[in-house]
Amino acid sequence: MESPSLPENSSADLNRAIEGLIRGRELTRRLKEIIKKPLALGGEVAPIMDLVGKIMDSFSETLSVINSDDVSQVRVVGTPVEVKSPEDYSSGSCKSADRRGCYKRRKTSESNIKESSDLVDDGHAWRKYGQKQILHSTYPRHYFRCTHKYDQKCQASKQVQKIQDNPPLFRTTYYGHHTCKSFPRVSQIILDSPMDGDSNSVLLSFDQNNCHPNYSNAPTFPSIKQETKEEVFSFYPKIEDQIQSSSSDYFLPAASDDHLTSSGGHMTAVALSPDVISSGVYSSCTTTTSNDNLEIDIDFEECLWNFEG
DNA sequence: CCTATTTGACCTAT
């Protein structure tokens, strides 16, 4: 029944989120009033008040973000929300050698923002096509498009940006739907962490529509070409090297952009899900059973990243 | 040789 996040539902959910935030802000205000009174008890009220103040600020900021009318700004933790219209962006067909008018820049369009401490593989084959240093951002942004952009006209793309180093935190913004055909990734099934037993069942299920950006909530493995797990993990030592030489080098666009690049041509994608080409085993349109709960889980501490950049 | 990545140039939305 509940189709996971229909576009029409988004605004309703958004409204609910706004209402919830408003209510939360109001409740916090009341709490503040209550806490203020027992000052005479000599307790450490100041830190509490300080905290409450910060909480309220977070609410206010979040509200302002949401009210700025861009749904894409909403941080969704866990299951990403549905991308609404893949059409807002098209690279267009460029016939002449002249690149003028060859593509249309994406307007501020619907997107799917997801964050994770390690780069979670979303099961699709991606190809990097650009990298850019973003104003006021410490780390460069990496641009990926679906590997099947041309052979299958798949318009899906994503941007990945490291937003925090310690602990590492990456923000992935998805645009467009995957219209490419994809198949269950065998390697994923095999390699999937034994941590919890139920993840497999999730991974194996598919969505009817080929592959929605219904990325699984369950921990997924990085796309793996034909390399072994070991190779994937060997990726980390490389980073250490870079940090060793100079920690600032770490985010230099060209020299070393950490996990996001594929150093040397093979998958470095521990993080970024590199193209999983080879054996034609990509993708995992995992059906997230809990996808319907469009939780807008706003973590106060993490409100910070809204301003990074 | 083929495919993927890097990276500066180009182009558009704001």
Add this chain to the structure above:
DNA sequence: ATAGGTCAAATAGG
């Protein structure tokens, strides 16, 4: 005018 997104030539790797 500028920041951000994309293109495509050069380059790297298998």
